[in-house]
Amino acid sequence: xxxxxxxxxxxxxxxxxxxxxxxxxxxxxxxxxxxxxxxxxxxxxxxxxxxxxxxxxxxxxxxxxxxxxxxxxxxxxxxxxxxxxxxxxxxxxxxxxxxxxxxxxxxxxxxxxxxxxxxxxxxxxxxxxxxxxxxxxxxxxxxxxxxxxxxxxxxxxxxxxxxxxxxxxxxxxxxxxxxxxxxxxxxxxxxxxxxxxxxxxxxxxxxxxxxxxxxxxxxxxxxxxxxxxxxxxxxxxxxxxxxxxxxxxxxxxxxxxxxxxxxxxxxxxxxxxxxxxxxxxxxxxxxxxxxxxxxxxxxxxxxxxxxxxxxxxxxxxxxxxxxxxxxxxxxxxxxxxxxxxxxxxxxxxxxxxxxxxxxxxxxxxxxxxxxxxxxxxxxxxxxxxxxxxxxxxxxxxxxxxxxxxxxxxxxxxxxxxxxxxxxxxxxxxxxxxxxxxxxxxxxx
Amino acid sequence: xxxxxxxxxxxxxxxxxxxxxxxxxxxxxxxxxxxxxxxxxxxxxxxxxxxxxxxxxxxxxxxxxxxxxxxxxxxxxxxxxxxxxxxxxxxxxxxxxxxxxxxxxxxxxxxxxxxxxxxxxxxxxxxxxxxxxxxxxxxxxxxxxxxxxxxxxxxxxxxxxxxxxxxxxxxxxxxxxx
Ligand code: FES
Ligand SMILES: [Fe+2]
Numbered sequence: 109x110x111x112x113x114x115x116x117x118x119x120x121x122x123x124x125x126x127x128x129x130x131x132x133x134x135x136x137x138x139x140x141x142x143x144x145x146x147x148x149x150x151x152x153x154x155x156x157x158x159x160x161x162x163x164x165x166x167x168x169x170x171x172x173x174x175x176x177x178x179x180x181x182x183x184x185x186x187x188x189x190x191x192x193x194x195x196x197x198x199x200x201x202x203x204x205x206x207x208x209x210x211x212x213x214x215x216x217x218x219x220x221x222x223x224x225x226x227x228x229x230x231x232x233x234x235x236x237x238x239x240x241x242x243x244x245x246x247x248x249x250x251x252x253x254x255x256x257x258x259x260x261x262x263x264x265x266x267x268x269x270x271x272x273x274x275x276x277x278x279x280x281x282x283x284x285x286x287x288x289x290x291x292x293x294x295x296x297x298x299x300x301x302x303x304x305x306x307x308x309x310x311x312x313x314x315x316x317x318x319x320x321x322x323x324x325x326x327x328x329x330x331x332x333x334x335x336x337x338x339x340x341x342x343x344x345x346x347x348x349x350x351x352x353x354x355x356x357x358x359x360x361x362x363x364x365x366x367x368x369x370x371x372x373x374x375x376x377x378x379x380x381x382x383x384x385x386x387x388x389x390x391x392x393x394x395x396x397x398x399x400x401x402x403x404x405x406x407x408x409x410x411x412x413x414x415x416x417x418x419x420x421x422x423x424x425x426x427x428x429x430x431x432x433x434x435x436x437x438x439x440x441x442x443x444x445x446x447x448x449x450x451x452x453x454x455x456x457x458x459x460x461x462x463x464x465x466x467x468x469x470x471x472x473x474x475x476x477x478x479x480x481x482x483x484x485x486x487x488x489x490x491x492x493x494x495x496x497x498x499x500x501x502x503x504x505x506x507x508x509x510x511x512x513x514x515x516x517x518x519x520x521x522x523x524x525x526x527x528x529x530x531x532x533x534x535x536x537x538x539x540x541x542x543x544x545x546x547x548x549x550x551x552x
Numbered sequence: 553x554x555x556x557x558x559x560x561x562x563x564x565x566x567x568x569x570x571x572x573x574x575x576x577x578x579x580x581x582x583x584x585x586x587x588x589x590x591x592x593x594x595x596x597x598x599x600x601x602x603x604x605x606x607x608x609x610x611x612x613x614x615x616x617x618x619x620x621x622x623x624x625x626x627x628x629x630x631x632x633x634x635x636x637x638x639x640x641x642x643x644x645x646x647x648x649x650x651x652x653x654x655x656x657x658x659x660x661x662x663x664x665x666x667x668x669x670x671x672x673x674x675x676x677x678x679x680x681x682x683x684x685x686x687x688x689x690x691x692x693x694x695x696x697x698x699x700x701x702x703x704x705x706x707x708x709x710x711x712x713x714x715x716x717x718x719x720x721x722x723x724x725x726x727x728x729x730x
Contacts, residue, residue, distance in 0.1 A: 206719075302622070302623060303612065303613060303622060303623050304612060304613060304623075304719065306612070306623070306720060306722070307719070307720040307721035307722065308720070308721065308722050308724075308725075309721050309722065309723050309724075311723070311724070332642075332644045333639050333640075333642035333643075333644040333645035333646075334635075334639045334642075334645075336638070336639075336642055336644075337635045337636075337638035337639035337642060338635055338639075340635075340638055341631055341634055341635045341638065344634075345631060352631070356635075359635075452721060457623055465621075468621075469621065472621070472622075472623065475623060476623065476624065476627060480612075480623070480624065480625055480626075481625050481720060481722040481725060481726055482610070482625055482626045482725060482726045482727070483725055484635070484636060484639050484640075484727070486725065487647045487724075487725035487727055488645070488646060488647045490647070490724060490725060491646060491647035491724075492646075
C-alpha cells in the first residue's frame with residue numbers, strides 16, 4: 109500500500125456512504141485519496157485518449173492514470189500501445205513534451221538507450237560494457253513497461269493497471285452508446301480530435317466534477333447570469349433583424365428553463381458507476397443546418413439506419429470514474445485527479461467526418477462557450493466546485509446531502525432510473541455506492 | 553477567412569514600417585488607452601474601440617491564422633462582447649464576486665505596416681496582473697492589432713492576443729479580455 113501509514117478499514121470506508129448521503133471525509137482525506145488511486149484509478153478501465161491523437165507512426169501522447177505517468181504511442185506497424193513513461197535504465201521520464209513524434213525510436217535523454225515505439229529495447233550505446241552482466245537486450249527488466257491491460261472501444265483507448273478484471277466492453281456496458289454516437293453520427297462513419305484539448309485545473313475533488321455533470325437542479329441556479337445575458341443579446345439581435353447563432357441558445361436555455369425546467373430530462377444509472385442523461389440539447393432541432401445534416405446521414409446510411417442512429421436518446425454519458433461524453437455536441441472530457449482538491453481536466457472536441465460545416469461550427473460554438481478557458485458557463489461551475497471543496501474541508505457539517513428523490517429510484521433490470529419529471533440526485537447516490545464497492549473491494 | 557485575418561496572415565511579423573513620429577505616437581496612445589479602458593472597466597468605451605465587424609481573438613495555438621472554424625481561447629465579435637459584459641455585471645455572476653481588477657502595461661510597440669489609407673498593423677507586448685479572490689495572477693504575451701483609420705480615430709478590426717502560456721493548464725477561467 110503506497111506509503112499509507114493510517115489506513116482505513118473496509119468497515120470504516122463503507123460507513124462513509126449511506127443510502128442518501130456521503131461523508132465529507134470522502135472528499136478531503138488524503139489517505140482516502142491514495143486508496144482511491146490504488147483501488148479505483150489504478151485498477152478500473154481509465155481513458156487514455158483517442159487514436160487520432162497518435163495519428164502517425166512514432167507519435168506519442170502523454171496521459172496520467174491514477175498516479176502513474178503513462179503514454180500512448182503508435183509504432184511503425186501502426187499498432188497503438190500504452191506504456192509507462194519511464195526508462196528501465198535509471199528511471200528517467202522518457203518523453204517530456206505532452207505530445208510529439210519520436211521518429212523511428214524513443215531515445216532516452218540521459219544515457220541514450222533507444223526504444224521501439226512498442227517499448228522494447230532496441231540498443232544501448234557502448235553495449236560491450238554489459239558483457240557478462242545480468243543485462244540482456246531482451247530481458248524483461250530492460251523493456252519499457254506496458255500498462256497491464258490496454259484496449260480500445262472503436263478507437264477510444266483505455267488502460268487498466270490491474271492484471272485481471274472484466275474486459276473493457278463489459279465494463280462500459282450500455283454506456284458505450286456514448287462512443288457509438290460520437291462515431292455513428294458522422295456521415296463518414298469516423299470521428300477525430302480537433303487540434304489540442306483545453307487543460308483546465310479544477311480546484312476541487314474529482315467526484316465533485318462527476319456529481320455536477322448530471323445534476324439537473326444546478327443549471328438554472330448556477331448559470332443564471334449567463335442565461336440572462338445570452339437571452340438579452342438574442343433579443344437585441346432579433347430586434348435588429350439578425351438571427352443569433354444557434355450556439356447562443358445553449359446559454360439562453362439556462363434562463364429559459366429556470367431552475368425547475370430541467371426535470372424533464374431523465375437520468376439512468378448503469379452498472380460500474382456509469383450514468384447517462386436522456387433528452388435535452390439540440391438532439392434534433394428543426395432548422396436548415398440540421399435538416400441538411402439529416403439528409404447527409406440518410407445518404408450515408410439509408411433512412412432506416414440513419415433514423416436509428418439519430419433516434420438514440422442520449423445527451424450525456426458519464427463513464428465512471430474518469431470521463432464525460434456529450435455526443436450531440438461532439439465533446440469529451442476526461443479527468444486526471446492530482447490530489448484531494450485538484451483535478452486536471454482535458455476537454456476535447458471532435459469532428460464528425462463528412463458532416464456539413466455548419467454542424468461542426470455549431471458544436472464548436474458550444475465548445476467555446478461552455479468549455480474554453482474563457483467560458484462564461486464553466487467558470488461558474490468551477491467556482492462552485494471550489495466552494496464545495498472549501499466547505500467540505502471545514503467542520504461545519506459532516507455530510508453531503510443527496511436526498512432529492514431518494515428512495516424513489518425506478519429499478520429496471522440492471523439500470524437505476526430517476527422518476528419521471530424529477531431532478532433526482534440518483535446519479536450522485538449511484539456513483540457513491542459504486543465508489544464504496546470499489547473502495548472496499550466488492551468488485552464494482 | 554475574414555479580411556482582417558487575411559491581412560494579418562499576409563503581413564511579415566518582423567517588418568518595421570517607416571512611419572512618422574505622429575503616427576507612432578497616435579498608435580501608442582491608442583494602445584495605452586485601450587489598456588486603460590479595460591483596467592477601468594469602461595465598457596461602452598470598450599465596445600466603441602472595435603469596428604462593426606471587429607473581433608477580439610486569442611488563439612489556442614501559435615500556428616493558427618484564423619479564428620473562424622477552430623478552437624480558440626477567445627473569439628468574440630461585438631455581440632459576444634456585449635454578452636460577456638452583461639453576464640459579468642449580472643448580480644448572480646458569482647464567480648466574478650468580488651469583482652476582479654486588471655492592470656496592464658503595454659510596450660515594445662512596433663508598427664508593422666501603414667497602408668495608403670492610414671490603416672495600421674501594429675505589434676506590441678503586454679503584461680497584465682489580475683487580482684481576483686484576494687490573489688494575483690499574471691499574464692503576458694503579444695498583441696497584434698489591425699487598426700482601421702476612421703474619422704473617429706483608429707478602430708480595431710482585429711486584435712490577436714498570443715499568451716505565452718496559451719496551452720495552459722488554466723488554474724481558472726479568464727473572464728475578461730486581456
Ligand atoms: S536513464 Fe534512460 S538511458 Fe539512462
Ligand atoms: Fe454547470
